[in-house]
Amino acid sequence: MEQSERAKDVLPELTEIQGLSITDPLDLLDAEERAAVLEELDKLARERREAEAASGSLRLG
């Protein structure tokens, strides 16, 4: 209780928007969009690893 009183002093209470609560940013996307985004993130990571693995023997000098 004491802790929540202190928190109130620092951060103002927010007025909720009816029917709208967000616990996870991915809640902002529908199921299909969420799957596509996660797949794209995996693809980006994979492409980056492949490019790094091919850094090879280029010499700069």
Place this chain on the structure above:
Amino acid sequence: MDTTRWEEPEPAELRLLVTDADWASLAARYRGRNPRPLDRCLEVVRAGGATTVVIETRYIDLDYRSEYSALYARTFQSVPDSAHRLHFFRAPLTADQLWRLPDDHGYLGYVIIRPSELGPVGRTVLQPPPGMADAVRTQVRDPVNFFGQNLTVEGVPFIQQDTQLGRCAHAAAWMCHYAGHRRHGLARRPMADFSLFANPGLGYGRPLPSQGLTVQQLLELLRTCDLPASFYNVRQLPASQLVPWADPPPQPPSGQPDAHPGLWDTRLLGICCRYLNSGLPVLVGSGDHAFVLCGYRRERREGKRDWITFIRHDDQRGPYLRVGNVLDDADQDTGYRYSPWQCLIVPLPAKLWLPPEPAEFFGAILMRGLAQTLRGQIPEAELLLKLIEDGRLALRTYALEANAFKTGLDRGMDEQLVREYRLARFSHHVWVVEAVDRDQRSDGLACVVGEAIFDVTSSENAPNLLALHVPGAALVHRTTGPPRFPIRCAPDPYWSGGVGPP
């Protein structure tokens, strides 16, 4: 270069730089086999209004001393063990002012000269030339003690290779590291370390005289110097369509499917800008040569997307040189043609783990998602969707320390949001993905309408969102419990927090 009586006059020589002959005489005094780097340094300070040079004739320079110990002390030929340091001032000084400079001395920076004609320009930090200052983005504050007086210069560190111990790759790595030393507090590494600590097992041939560094050597060297680097192979840039509403990925010219991507792949521009927006230099491998990008300028083109011209430090040509066309890279003064860019190496603070591309992609998707979610209840959020629909939404991505982000929030941002951001718990560094109104940006107005902020220590497969803001509302992550939402705020645009103009 004549090195007899190298350490005279004691303690210094003062020269006024008034006529062309004065400048030519200074250039001739230190002329090297390749005079371009020094000539360019002199051009830069001359453009900055230098009228005086003070030459410290026995300067014990950490970088040159390291090279002396590793190379020159071992040669048959005698080489002086001290360097000269040239200080440039706008004010015309007299000899009796050197121990107590006037307030309006107009210090422009310094050039250290090695007593070697094969690579005379040692550690150098000069103010960018006028007209280029706003485009230079990786400058650092470098303190200088001048005969007992504390001076400061803000500029991008430069050094020329000595051609035996170090080559262009060593010089480029040193330039990035010295900037990291000043910007991020990395332990100072003298120039010779970049040769002595290169792993010979990852390269070819003999380490001395050096023939350069392989990319693997360079990456390993930067890792051991506390700047682990990101690597981009220009032939394998991320093929993903980063943001659904962005222009489609560029394609090779018609009929030339095998054309080198360094000649047509404009994604290079965005990759470099994300780091330069963060004040981080980008090392470019072009053919067998390496140089460092230290800034860029956005140039408007009638009826076309803006173009980006870069600023580079090339150890063989000098500091602050304009790169007019990345895809057809030629030195503007001499016409020298660079090979197509092959790779980008970006030395990074050790804990900046999340790459910018997934942050930008995810940030864009989440900003659009939040605006779509809110549009019914908070009409201002519609602005972001309208910008997307009209092709006016650009993204500007940069990393910085969270404390610097919080300190720099007084840039027209709504006070409620400033309060929330300043009181929020953020990782030490953050990636910020700004939503930018292209038209406002073109008009030189405040142009940021929202942002997504990410924890740089999170995974590229699941970037950890710290805050998300669209016109009218924001949410801020909490370490305990659900995010703070909805934080209502005014929809007015504000200025960008990245380095330099957006």
